[in-house]
Amino acid sequence: MRASLRRVLIAIAILLAIAPVLTQDAFYQRIAALVVLAAISASAWNVIGGYAGQVSFGHSVYFGIGGYAALLAFTKLGLPPIAGAPLGILASFVLSAIVGLPSFRLRGHYFSMATIAIAALAGLLVTNWGYAGGAIGLMGPATPRSPADLLFRSPLPYYAIFLVVLAILLVLTWWMERSRMGFYLRAIGSGERAAASLGVPIRRYKLYALFISGAFTALAGSLYAVMIGFIDPDSGFGILVSVNMVVMAALGGAGTLFGPLVGAIILVPLEETTNALLGGGGTGAAYVAYGVIIMLIARFSPGGLAQFLPRIAARKSPRAA
Amino acid sequence: MLLEARGIVKTFGSFHAVDGADLTLAENELIGLIGPNGAGKSTFFNCLAGEARPTLGKIRFRGADVTALSSAAHAGLGLARTFQVPIVFEGMSVRENVMVGAFLRHPARRRAEEKADEVLEFTGLAAQADMLATALGTAGRKRLGIARALATEPILLLLDEALAGLTSAEMEGAIALVERIHARGITLVVVEHIMEVIHRLTRRVLVFNQGRVIAEGTPAEVTHIPAVIEAYLGRRAQGSPESRAP
Numbered sequence: 001m002r003a004s005l006r007r008v009l010i011a012i013a014i015l016l017a018i019a020p021v022l023t024q025d026a027f028y029q030r031i032a033a034l035v036v037l038a039a040i041s042a043s044a045w046n047v048i049g050g051y052a053g054q055v056s057f058g059h060s061v062y063f064g065i066g067g068y069a070a071l072l073a074f075t076k077l078g079l080p081p082i083a084g085a086p087l088g089i090l091a092s093f094v095l096s097a098i099v100g101l102p103s104f105r106l107r108g109h110y111f112s113m114a115t116i117a118i119a120a121l122a123g124l125l126v127t128n129w130g131y132a133g134g135a136i137g138l139m140g141p142a143t144p145r146s147p148a149d150l151l152f153r154s155p156l157p158y159y160a161i162f163l164v165v166l167a168i169l170l171v172l173t174w175w176m177e178r179s180r181m182g183f184y185l186r187a188i189g190s191g192e193r194a195a196a197s198l199g200v201p202i203r204r205y206k207l208y209a210l211f212i213s214g215a216f217t218a219l220a221g222s223l224y225a226v227m228i229g230f231i232d233p234d235s236g237f238g239i240l241v242s243v244n245m246v247v248m249a250a251l252g253g254a255g256t257l258f259g260p261l262v263g264a265i266i267l268v269p270l271e272e273t274t275n276a277l278l279g280g281g282g283t284g285a286a287y288v289a290y291g292v293i294i295m296l297i298a299r300f301s302p303g304g305l306a307q308f309l310p311r312i313a314a315r316k317s318p319r320a321a
Numbered sequence: 322m323l324l325e326a327r328g329i330v331k332t333f334g335s336f337h338a339v340d341g342a343d344l345t346l347a348e349n350e351l352i353g354l355i356g357p358n359g360a361g362k363s364t365f366f367n368c369l370a371g372e373a374r375p376t377l378g379k380i381r382f383r384g385a386d387v388t389a390l391s392s393a394a395h396a397g398l399g400l401a402r403t404f405q406v407p408i409v410f411e412g413m414s415v416r417e418n419v420m421v422g423a424f425l426r427h428p429a430r431r432r433a434e435e436k437a438d439e440v441l442e443f444t445g446l447a448a449q450a451d452m453l454a455t456a457l458g459t460a461g462r463k464r465l466g467i468a469r470a471l472a473t474e475p476i477l478l479l480l481d482e483a484l485a486g487l488t489s490a491e492m493e494g495a496i497a498l499v500e501r502i503h504a505r506g507i508t509l510v511v512v513e514h515i516m517e518v519i520h521r522l523t524r525r526v527l528v529f530n531q532g533r534v535i536a537e538g539t540p541a542e543v544t545h546i547p548a549v550i551e552a553y554l555g556r557r558a559q560g561s562p563e564s565r566a567p
Contacts, residue, residue, distance in 0.1 A: 180424045180433070187410050187421045194408035194466075197370065198473055199396030199425035255412065303412070 016265070020159050027276070029155040035268040036162040037223060042248035042260030043169050044216030048209040049246065050254035051182060053189025054104070057242050058115030061122045062214040064236030065091045066221025068126065071138035071231050080148035081140050081229075085222035092218035096210045104206045107192070116239065123237035137232025140225060150226050158227045165223065166261070169216050174257055176212075185209055189255065217245075240287065247290050250297050253306025262305060267293075322381075323348045323508055324369070324400075324477060329378035331364050338364040339375070340532030346477070351499075351509045353519040353540065356529030357553055362512050363405070363481065365529065369510070370402040370479055371395035382477070396425060399476035403469075403483055405512075407462040409454040416441060416450040418465055422472030437472055444468040444498060460491040467498065477508045484518050496521060516544070528552065 020032040041063060048054050066088035073084030103114045127135050144151035152158065176182045184205045187195040196202055225231045235241070245260075248267050253259030271286035278285050301308035324346040331339040339361045346352065356362050367373040369380065371392040380388045382400055390398075401422075410418050416437050423436035441447045444464055449457065454465060463483050470478055484495045492515075499522055503509055513519050519526055520540045528536040528543050530552040536543045543549050 179430060180428050183413075183417065183421050183424055183433075186413060190411040190413075191408035193372070193392075194404065194410070194469075195421065196392040197372070197396060197402050197404070198422040198469060199393050200421070201393050 013261075016261075017163060020156055026155060029159065031269055031272045033155045033159040033162055033227065034272065035264050036159060036166050037220060037227070038244065038248060038268050039261040039264035040162060040166050040169060040223070041217050041220035042245045042252075042264055043166065043173060044213050044220060045245035046213075046249045046254060046256075046260045047173060047176070047185075047216075048206070048213040050249055050256070050259065051177070051189060052185040052206055052209045053255070054206060054209075055112045055246065056115040056213075057112050057239070057246060058117075058119035059213070059217050059245050060237050060239065060241035061095065061119045062092050062217035063221035063224070063241050064119075064122060064126065064231075064233075065095065066218030066223075067225040067231040067236045068132055068138065068221075069218070070222040070225040071140055072132060074140055075133075075138055080146065080150065081226045082148065082150055082222065084225075085219055088218040088222050089215045092214040093211055096207065096214045100207050100210045101203065104203050116242075119237060119239065119242060123233050126237055127233045133232070135233060137230060137235070138225075140229030142229075151229070155227075158223075162223060165216075165219060170257060170261075172212070177257060181205065181208065186255065243287075243290065247294060250304055251293055253304035256304070256306040259304055259306045322346070323350075323383060325381045326365075326369060327379050327381075329365060329368055329375045329380070331361075331368055331373060332376045337532050339368065341378075342529070342532065342534050344369075344527065344534075346508060346510070349503070349506055349508050350525070351503050351511070351523055353523035353526035354510060354512045354529065355514070355516070355519055355526055355543075360529040360552070361532040362529045364532075366402070366479060366481055366510075366512055370400065372402075396473050396475075399474070400479070401470035401473045401475035401477070402479040403463070403466040403481055405482040405485070407459075407466040409457065409462055409465060411455055413454055414450065415446055415452050415454050415457065415465060418454045419446075419468050419472045422469040425473045440468050440472045443501070444471065445494070460487050460495070463487070463495070464498070467502075471502065471507075475507060477510070478502065480509060480511045482512055482514065485514055492518070516540070 016036070020029040023029060041059070045056065045059050049056050066085065069088030069091060070081040070084035073079040073087060074081045099118055103111060103118070106114050126132055132138065141149050141151060150161070184195065184200045187198070187200055188202055188205060192202055221236065248263030249260040250263070251266060252261065252263030270289060274285040297304060322345055324344070326342065326344040329339050329342045330337065342361070342365050354362050354366070364373060368375045371387065371390050371394060374389060378388070379386060382398060387395060387398065410421060416434070419437040419440055420433045423433040423440070427433040427436050438447070438450070441450050444467060446461070446464055446468055449461065457465060467480070467483060480499070483499070484492055487495060496518060499509065499511065511522060524539055526538065526540050526543055527534050528549050535552060536546045536549050
């Protein structure tokens with residue numbers, strides 16, 4: 001059962017790898033690149049929010065840091081935007097250490113609320129930070145000065161770069177899932193008291209998870225800024241950036257390896273096509289769908305599709321005695 | 322002396338849940354902790370396990386002061402516990418649940434898995450190893466709680482009502498398991514409500530009431546001490562019909 005599920009997922013991964021080559025339409029190629037980008041941040045969120053069960057609604061703070069690091073490196077230092085990515089990752093570590101320790105004292109909803117507050121605060125600070133463009137934001141290079149600027153006409157190179165990063169993250173997560181850390185995170189997620197009684201150093205492991213999660217989310221932010229060439233407080237630190245990660249992971253299956261990727265494959269095309277069909281006035285339409293999805297998941301399948309699909313399969317096959 | 326708790330006081334606001342309790346444990350002892358509901362057993366127990374920090378008093382484990390150490394640090398030192406209401410790790414199999422405990426001494430996955438299988442065999446859960454832990458019933462969950470704690474390779478195991486809520490057949494199995502654990506050289510403290518279990522398992526019991534140890538002795542002795550009877554059944558009211566009866 002599990003092996004066949006894995007085969008299906010490998011098939012999806014291969015499909016994903018060749019999908020944009022099959023279509024010559026740049027619109028769909030762009031969507032494919034955005035799917036993989038969203039899968040990176042949702043998979044990164046999944047490490048702390050899914051495996052460790054610490055539902056952060058403030059991960060936009062990492063995404064924003066990464067995005068701003070990239071475009072600050074360009075506008076202030078004249079470096080290629082991607083050169084800002086390591087700085088963004090470094091800043092994410094500092095933030096995790098500062099924010100993680102006090103907020104991990106909070107549990108459940110209180111933790112989630114604290115993360116919302118932190119992201120909102122970060123958004124406000126950046127909006128009022130003139131050096132970083134204030135409310136207007138920052139622009140990337142308009143024309144490529146060197147190949148290092150990673151400025152391409154076609155979405156395909158971005159797609160390829162994102163896919164490499166996603167693959168690294170998923171392999172890391174897969175390895176973590178099977179190691180002591182994965183067991184400890186899942187134990188923390190389902191019962192901190194019991195986990196502590198078995199010798200799990202709760203806060204240390206939560207912090208490890210946050211380091212990994214924040215670093216990859218920051219990297220996703222940098223990659224976003226590199227591709228889009230623009231970041232402002234809303235697209236970097238907005239609450240919807242965080243909500244996207246949570247909903248994608250939850251839809252596909254939080255705490256599963258491929259859940260966030262599956263969520264991204266379903267939701268990004270939905271969002272992009274509604275945006276394209278409804279135009280500027282319809283930007284919110286996808287979020288109406290998100291609201292419905294959140295309610296459906298909460299009501300019928302808290303484990304997301306990863307839990308829902310095997311259950312359907314089990315219902316069809318005769319029950320074992 | 323394996324464990325020594327002196328003058329343990331734990332207050333919540335003005336309420337003294339534990340009010341000056343002492344306990345000394347020798348290696349490989351098996352003692353019972355009894356008392357009516359709200360007597361402070363659980364709080365005392367939580368203090369011993371490092372989950373609650375005593376307001377006053379000192380706890381020494383193998384000579385080292387462990388009073389202020391965390392629950393995880395206690396597990397590291399070889400002091401494990403189970404919970405009255407078992408908390409199973411959802412989405413994990415029975416084996417994986419036990420592996421969480423085994424990882425404490427065996428960081429490598431393969432070794433942790435071997436340790437878990439050994440413990441599952443010992444606790445009679447081997448047949449359910451691949452089941453989701455949430456599919457277990459009360460008896461299975463309690464057994465899993467014990468298995469998980471055993472996987473940390475404890476010196477001292479604190480069992481919090483590990484036998485409550487079991488059918489009599491399940492109880493026989495659980496008593497046999499506790500005896501097997503004891504035979505392995507592990508020191509045990511069992512909190513129990515069921516006197517029959519205490520009688521069969523332990524040779525020394527401490528009776529708790531209102532945050533204090535009010536009696537200590539063999540199970541047979543303590544059940545005849547008036548203070549103990551009073552703690553459980555209450556005192557006859559002055560002037561009630563019974564007390565005036567001839």
